[in-house]
Amino acid sequence: MEVPLGLNGPAVSPLGIGTWAWGDKLFWNYGKEYDAADLQAAFKTALDSGILFFDTAEIYGFGESERLLGEFMQQTDRPVTIATKYFPLPWRFNADAVADALTASLKRLQLPTVTLYQVHWPFDFLMGQTTLMNALADEVKQGRIQAVGVSNYSAEQMRQAHRLLADRGVPLAVNQVQYSLLARQIERNGVLSTARELGVTILAYSPLAQGLLTGKYTPETYTPPTGARKLDPRFSRSGLEKLAPVINLLKSIGERHGRTPAQVALNWLIAQGNVIPIPGAKNPNQVEQNAGALGWSLTESEVAELAAATQKD
Structure with a gap:
């Protein structure tokens, strides 16, 4: 079952794949812990699982993520949908910069048009939001x-x-x-309610809190984190100890449905309505894990129980 982006926008699968780690050596260990062959297998597994929506950005791997996706798409005739992003760098100060960035992204993706084009951060420096939004509207018209x-x-x-x-x-x-269950600020700062009011779909990045909600990281199996996770105190031993009750709840609910903690955490987001989670995946196994969030539903009381267990005062 596909869901529309916005009120009447293009329809995409109810779960996407985030590709920040594809080709990225700066935050992720691309080329060491996984390579292009792993990513190609992940791409194929996603399509076989009915996940045809991929989110990338020009900044991911400095264009490498888009380039890899472009390459993989040449090898299938399935209707893959791509979302990418424009990065508002300070020296991009006129509408031409938007057109040029989009041209470069489309070239790497080997596409004439992209399903969704997003502004990566709300910076506008000298350009200003009016010029930026008008430039994007021009591209829609074209x-x-x-x-x-x-x-x-x-x-x-x-x-x-x-x-x-x-x-x-x-x-x-x-x-x-x-x-995610561990990052619920948008419920409190007006973003979620405003999105619902305006008919704007939420794409949820880091829906598994960089893996914390998979149950893979526990105090018992603690090893010092690597890559981007080094910057996150929740991956420390004491952080994992605090998280244990939530992981145990995810496990017990998962057992009732024959699902993993990660699949329960993703299903909770889907249950919020108007939300499409886009977990990352670097290999076929992670894609299969993510895909297991689809095709079933938590009960209303389970949704409420998870909400209560992760509610900050």
């Missing part, structure tokens, strides 16, 4: 992008983007933000 999204925008910034695009007859389809 057919090079089908839907416009933003990422990491606050409720107020999202309202402004929505208003500027609406002036051009273009809907704001998406706000991509961090959202």
Whole structure:
């Protein structure tokens, strides 16, 4: 069952794959712990599992993520949908910069048009949001992008983007933000309620909290984290001890459904409505894990129980 991006936007699978780690050596150990062959196998497994939606960005692996996706797509005739992102660098100060960045992304992806084009961060420096949103609306009119999204925008910034695009007859389809059982700020800061009010879909990145919700990291099996996880205190031994009750609850609910903690955590996000989780995946096994979140549902009381267990005061 596909879900639309925004009110009447392009339809995509209810779960996507985030590709930040594809080709990225800066935060992830691409080339050491996994390589292009692993990613190609992950791509194929995703398609076989019915996941045809991939989220990338020009900044991921400095273009390498887009390039790999472009390569993999040449080897299938399945209708893959791609979301990518424009990075608002300080020296990009006119509308031409948006057109040029999109041209470069489309070239790497080997596509004439992209399903969703998002502004990666709400910076605008000298360009300003009005110029930026008008440049994106121009690209919709020209057919090079089908839907416009933003990422990491606050409720107020999202309202402004929505208003500027609406002036051009273009809907704001998406706000991509961090959202998981362990990162529920958007429920409190107005982003989730504003998105619902405006008909904007939430793409949830880090929906497994970089793996914390998989149950793979426990105090008993503690080893010092590597890569991007080194920066996160939740991966420390004391952080994992604090998290143990949530992991145990995910496990017990998962046992009732024959599912893993990760699949329960992803299903909880889907149950919120208007939310598409985009967990990362670096190999086929991780894709299969993610895909197991589909095709079943938590009960209302289980959704509430997980919410209560992860609610911050």
